[in-house]
Amino acid sequence: MTFTAIRSALLHCLRDPGLAGDASAIEYLPDAITVMRDGRVHAVGAADALLPTLGADVRMDDQRGRMLAPGFVDTHVHYPQVDVIASYGTQLLDWLNRYTFPAELAFAERAHADVAANFFLDRVLENGTTTAAVFCTVHPQSVDAFFTASEARGLGMIAGKCLMDRHAPEGLTDTADTGYRDSKALIERWHGHARSRYAITPRFAPTSTLPQMQAMGRLAREHPDVYIQSHVAENRAEIAWVNELFPGHRSYLDVYDHYGLLRDRAIYAHCIHLDDADRARMTAAGATPSFCPTSNLFIGSGLYNLQQALAAGNAVSVGTDIGGGTSYSMLRTLGEAYKVQQLLGTSLSPAYALYLATLGGARALSLDDEIGSIMPGKFADFALLDPAATPLLARRTTLRDDPLDTFFALMTLGDDRAIAATYASGRCVHRRAMP
Structure with a gap:
């Protein structure tokens, strides 16, 4: 039986964080392992806990420095x-x-x-x-x-x-x-x-x-x-x-x-x-x-x-x-959503923006049992985000050690260059060409 895994930071929503952005609704793991089998998430957790449990036959895609989010x-x-x-x-x-x-x-x-x-x-x-x-x-x-x-x-x-x-x-x-x-x-x-x-x-x-x-x-x-x-x-x-x-x-x-x-x-x-x-x-x-x-x-x-x-x-x-x-780009779309709400006197938090484009979208489509978060049993559909995709992003995202601040910078300054790779049904279906 073949397993593949991605090592990276991980950011996803556990539930609806609300417009103001309840940080407890967000899970962030700075060093995570996501294991895939037969197109679905098999296991996910902190690298120090999960690495000792993996067999030698697991193929590891090392993406440290990047952040895995739901597709x-x-x-x-x-x-x-x-x-x-x-x-x-x-x-x-x-x-x-x-x-x-x-x-x-x-x-x-x-x-x-x-x-x-x-x-x-x-x-x-x-x-x-x-x-x-x-x-x-x-x-x-x-x-x-x-x-x-x-x-x-x-x-x-x-x-x-x-x-x-x-x-x-x-x-x-x-x-x-x-x-x-x-x-x-x-x-x-x-x-x-x-x-x-x-x-x-x-x-x-x-x-x-x-x-x-x-x-x-x-x-x-x-x-x-x-x-x-x-x-x-x-x-x-x-x-x-x-x-x-x-x-x-x-x-x-x-x-x-x-x-x-x-x-x-x-x-x-x-x-x-x-x-x-x-x-x-x-x-x-x-x-x-x-x-x-x-x-x-x-x-x-x-x-x-x-x-x-x-x-x-x-x-x-x-x-x-x-x-x-x-x-x-959903990142750019979220950036414009933020600006529209600013004009109406409402602040769209980065936590809720993440939710809208992932778990919230899945719930709107009645698919949250299959997609929208990175949980065992769900389809292995991911977007691998690169906070250093451009010189501007690299400079901006090193200013604060806060994953939601990083996501906000990505949705404000990012585009297709901020997507290092995309996975669907456990398979890499896009990988950004490096200059």
């Missing part, structure tokens, strides 16, 4: 938008029509989808992300391409085909019937296969007719263990459009609720302009918001009030939202 969890991202990132100068609805929809038309070709999926996953892994909730395009082959590529890397991914039967270009629309049938076939093919899980994926309410919304509700009832993902209350013009298209509903969120799409394992991106009633309803239904700070800032949608969401009991997580978002 990051990105709860909202669009893999077909790899060529849309950094597109200049417009807000949400125009941005979709000008940039996003034309880019997504190319995914009718499986070969194009294969190339994009592999490019996307390479970028995700070089940034330490090992699980994500991913939008594909309306084309079923875009889902096949994505899961084929993610399974080859041993990743735990959630993805689904977009459902759109109006207000999108020809070539990017389905129908209520074909969307239902294609989604059902994809669920049967991929949900629960290896580490893949499927998400029913209406792009957003304006691009689905009432019959399609009803068909998605039927699909959700027939498959209660699959995920649901969409967008809500991102942009004020979008909200006004929803009010015109779905008159008689109390709110944008209520449209999804009415059609049975608000429940446990439902992830809604943005949620910037929800009111207290919507936040309470989201909590009661078991649905979760994904906070996408770089996208919200880039497209000019608004500032997400994390404190209000947590007060309502929302299980918040974080998403990069490529390509409205501007970085694949």
Whole structure:
């Protein structure tokens, strides 16, 4: 039986530390051994205690000077938008029509989808992300391409085909019937296969007719263990459009609720302009918001009030939202989240930032029994952080002997260079090339 192990510092969350950052919720081991077997964590502990118990056949990856964290969890991202990132100068609805929809038309070709999926996953892994909730395009082959590529890397991914039967270009629309049938076939093919899980994926309410919304509700009832993902209350013009298209509903969120799409394992991106009633309803239904700070800032949608969401009991997580978002890096995304909260008068502690990107993301996806912390039995999905990745980081992180201060410096100053290696299912799937 083959064991492999990593020797490094270790930092992870044992439980929710709260917005202010309860340090007792964080475990830090300055010199730790993490032993892996068959893709999962077999044992973890202080090196002086664990080393004498290891057999001579254990292969040791010595990474002292670096810090092992759980693989990051990105709860909202669009893999077909790899060529849309950094597109200049417009807000949400125009941005979709000008940039996003034309880019997504190319995914009718499986070969194009294969190339994009592999490019996307390479970028995700070089940034330490090992699980994500991913939008594909309306084309079923875009889902096949994505899961084929993610399974080859041993990743735990959630993805689904977009459902759109109006207000999108020809070539990017389905129908209520074909969307239902294609989604059902994809669920049967991929949900629960290896580490893949499927998400029913209406792009957003304006691009689905009432019959399609009803068909998605039927699909959700027939498959209660699959995920649901969409967008809500991102942009004020979008909200006004929803009010015109779905008159008689109390709110944008209520449209999804009415059609049975608000429940446990439902992830809604943005949620910037929800009111207290919507936040309470989201909590009661078991649905979760994904906070996408770089996208919200880039497209000019608004500032997400994390404190209000947590007060309502929302299980918040974080998403990069490529390509409205501007970085694949969860470290940079957390840095922007901190700045957004500063503008709202709230301090996002480094402990809670770590939680949002790891155990909190896992809990939002109902996967905290599998990922999100480094515990025996969980999948061996890790991000190996390098506090000395750049001269600036090296100088800054030697100033204080505090692992959370180090993590804060990484999320403020770091990027893909701060990820020395990424592990998925116990295998190194990315190692940074040294200059």
